[in-house]
Amino acid sequence: MPSSVVAGPIAVRRTRWPVSEERRIVTVLFVDIVGSTRLVDRLDPEDVRALQRAYFCTVASVLRRWNGAVEKYVGDAVMALFGARRADGWDAYRAVRAGLEIQQALDRHPTGLSSRLRVRVGVATGEAVVDLSVGHDGGHGVASGAVITLAARLQEHAPPGGVALCPATHQAVAGLIAQRRVPSVTLSGKALPVDVWHATGVERPRPPRHDGPLIGRRRELAVAREHLAEAVRGRGARRVLLLGAPGSGRSRLLRELVRSTRTVDGVPVRWYPTACPPYPDGPLGPAADLVRALARARADDDPETVRRRLAATLTHVVPTGLLAVALDTVGDLLGAAIDPVRRVDRPGASEDRLDPPRSPADAQARALAYWRQVLLSMARRQPVVVAVDDLDRAAPALRRHLTTLVDLADEHDLPLVLVATGTEELNVPGRGVARLRLPPLDTITTGRLLRRLLRRAGQPTGLAARLIPVTGGNPARAVAYVRALAGADPAQLPVPDSVRRIVEARLDRLDGGARAVLMAAALAPGRTVTELADVLDWPPAWAAAEVTSLTDDGLLAPLPTGGYDVPDPVVRQVACARLPRALRAAYGRRDDDGTATAEASPGRMAPARRACAGLSRSAAGSAGVERRDPVPDHRIGRWRRRPEGGSSTPWRAGRSRLGGPKAGRTGGAGSRVSVPGWPPVGGPAPPVRVRRRAWAPGAASGSGHGTPRPPPRPPGSR
Numbered sequence: 001m002p003s004s005v006v007a008g009p010i011a012v013r014r015t016r017w018p019v020s021e022e023r024r025i026v027t028v029l030f031v032d033i034v035g036s037t038r039l040v041d042r043l044d045p046e047d048v049r050a051l052q053r054a055y056f057c058t059v060a061s062v063l064r065r066w067n068g069a070v071e072k073y074v075g076d077a078v079m080a081l082f083g084a085r086r087a088d089g090w091d092a093y094r095a096v097r098a099g100l101e102i103q104q105a106l107d108r109h110p111t112g113l114s115s116r117l118r119v120r121v122g123v124a125t126g127e128a129v130v131d132l133s134v135g136h137d138g139g140h141g142v143a144s145g146a147v148i149t150l151a152a153r154l155q156e157h158a159p160p161g162g163v164a165l166c167p168a169t170h171q172a173v174a175g176l177i178a179q180r181r182v183p184s185v186t187l188s189g190k191a192l193p194v195d196v197w198h199a200t201g202v203e204r205p206r207p208p209r210h211d212g213p214l215i216g217r218r219r220e221l222a223v224a225r226e227h228l229a230e231a232v233r234g235r236g237a238r239r240v241l242l243l244g245a246p247g248s249g250r251s252r253l254l255r256e257l258v259r260s261t262r263t264v265d266g267v268p269v270r271w272y273p274t275a276c277p278p279y280p281d282g283p284l285g286p287a288a289d290l291v292r293a294l295a296r297a298r299a300d301d302d303p304e305t306v307r308r309r310l311a312a313t314l315t316h317v318v319p320t321g322l323l324a325v326a327l328d329t330v331g332d333l334l335g336a337a338i339d340p341v342r343r344v345d346r347p348g349a350s351e352d353r354l355d356p357p358r359s360p361a362d363a364q365a366r367a368l369a370y371w372r373q374v375l376l377s378m379a380r381r382q383p384v385v386v387a388v389d390d391l392d393r394a395a396p397a398l399r400r401h402l403t404t405l406v407d408l409a410d411e412h413d414l415p416l417v418l419v420a421t422g423t424e425e426l427n428v429p430g431r432g433v434a435r436l437r438l439p440p441l442d443t444i445t446t447g448r449l450l451r452r453l454l455r456r457a458g459q460p461t462g463l464a465a466r467l468i469p470v471t472g473g474n475p476a477r478a479v480a481y482v483r484a485l486a487g488a489d490p491a492q493l494p495v496p497d498s499v500r501r502i503v504e505a506r507l508d509r510l511d512g513g514a515r516a517v518l519m520a521a522a523l524a525p526g527r528t529v530t531e532l533a534d535v536l537d538w539p540p541a542w543a544a545a546e547v548t549s550l551t552d553d554g555l556l557a558p559l560p561t562g563g564y565d566v567p568d569p570v571v572r573q574v575a576c577a578r579l580p581r582a583l584r585a586a587y588g589r590r591d592d593d594g595t596a597t598a599e600a601s602p603g604r605m606a607p608a609r610r611a612c613a614g615l616s617r618s619a620a621g622s623a624g625v626e627r628r629d630p631v632p633d634h635r636i637g638r639w640r641r642r643p644e645g646g647s648s649t650p651w652r653a654g655r656s657r658l659g660g661p662k663a664g665r666t667g668g669a670g671s672r673v674s675v676p677g678w679p680p681v682g683g684p685a686p687p688v689r690v691r692r693r694a695w696a697p698g699a700a701s702g703s704g705h706g707t708p709r710p711p712p713r714p715p716g717s718r
Helices: 036-041 045-065 091-108 146-155 167-172 218-232 250-260 285-295 303-314 320-327 330-338 360-379 396-411 443-456 461-471 475-484 497-508 512-523 529-536 540-552 569-578 581-588 595-600 607-623
Strands: 021-033 069-074 077-082 119-131 163-165 177-185 194-202 238-243 270-275 384-389 416-422 433-437 631-633 638-640
Touching: 021 036, 021 045, 021 091, 021 146, 021 497, 021 569, 045 069, 045 077, 045 091, 077 091, 077 146, 091 119, 091 163, 091 167, 091 177, 091 194, 119 146, 119 167, 146 163, 146 194, 163 167, 167 194, 167 497, 218 238, 218 250, 218 416, 218 433, 238 250, 250 270, 250 384, 250 416, 270 285, 285 303, 285 330, 285 360, 285 396, 303 320, 303 330, 320 360, 330 360, 360 384, 360 396, 360 416, 384 396, 396 416, 443 461, 443 475, 461 475, 461 569, 475 497, 497 569, 512 529, 512 540, 512 569, 529 540
Parallel strands: 119 163, 238 416, 238 433, 270 384, 384 416
Antiparallel strands: 021 077, 021 119, 069 077, 163 194, 177 194, 631 638
């Protein structure tokens, strides 16, 4: 996974998750050597050791590149988990990409064998109970569930050097990974045959076809067209950002804008669309796609073919001198899209190039500079619009390229427009930036969309009333739920996999304290801040700060009765499903043994704390390290840890502040172990001192860098 690719400026909160186990949807990768028994029998033990060391190191390095965690080594097999601790919505895709790359990495690594070392890979996706308290690599027993056995059985049916996928993984990577359906297989322990697919390579994502009209985004479409018209009328370059949550229809709006705006005031417009896929092979892939679009070339055309097409297309459009130099950089740019480290030159390229670059980075920068001039030259003849889908996934080098392009066009008053989609966090520097936000569809518009989708799917349109609450005005959710109706009971419709992946990624961007409060509120809607604090056995100030944060994020909503609820039913369902049964029962129980009982018996723990303190205690004891509790900071509404060596925290679990033995000491009489996110087990919560600052209405919040924010409302207030 290229390190230059960023997922966007999303602030991840750092407080540790105070529940040691979760039920999560994970992807398991199982890789084993083909014919390992025969191979080991004919080798000397020292040679076997050297071979295993090289094999394990190579596999582990590939897994780390794709953010996978090695769970265990079983003989010559390696088992890895994706999405076990933090999901990003692309866990299955990363696992399959790692599986495809393992054999390639082994082929490049010298093993000293007369023949190549071949492996089989099985990838399965499903629910598992994950222990979050152990280390990242080599933590045996991190996950438990049938999905682990399924991955191990699948690898037995993969071809040598290939990857076998289960049905859930097949659906998760459809459109991103090229696959071949093979006959169903009977696996040991499975009553029914299992459908299997073999992954054959990486596939370029294709935009879905939309035959129907655009519903609910006509205003945003008209505003975007007006910004295009301003650029065409000579008012300078423009940047138009279509921003919204995943599934809000921003990509659909961009495609409709491309389809319906071929002329502005009678002037033809040149469109050059591209997209930033998840985890691309190179940081400049979208820029290479723009060059292919200029050449009207296919994605699989080699650099020489693209060069010939560019020469034929741009000969009478771009000055001859500029075109000749730009064509000489095609190999550099397309090669950078394939491999960001190794440069692939055009076959037969001239050896006496002017100012030859000394490094691949110089070659890429030189190529981008020339092709920026090509686009600017075309904008002098005709308005140009560069459309980039999912710009928030773009690498920094690509963002700088696009920013420089629009800045140069604005400097020379050229009709060039950058239209990009992304999340709310997407920020593009420069002048003339228009941010068009796509809010959720209203109830009436959502109903229209659902009825249209239901008619096309052959389902009763009366089901729209049942689906409106769970779609939440999100068009992608509406499509997913209508597809899930095929062969399912509408009264017990599960959360579609595509929707659940997005929701779980959003939950994993929360810190531990916020997730704990959200799950407690999801299991029992209407709880006040005081009741949430009692369930979690926290001081009320802790719960109040997290409630304020979740309310600002739209994950909690205040009720007229003074309590709080999770307004999104899908978020509520996914949050509840993550808790193990014991914690679900403890969180859902009425807090009859809350504050009063805790004060009467300090050694007695509240329900949620009692349900998981034993495992957390054993994990902390085995690690032999001190687990520090988070401290509240109401200026930013987040939990922050005490800096090492600092002394300005509201409280510290040690003799200097509270008296008694330090919470982090392990072993010995009277020692206590802190459960992450809670006060030390066996005693009352320490006093919390909160230093408040004045808050001015309208001040920005949530930056995490000392920006003032309002103090939390008193428990039970409206």
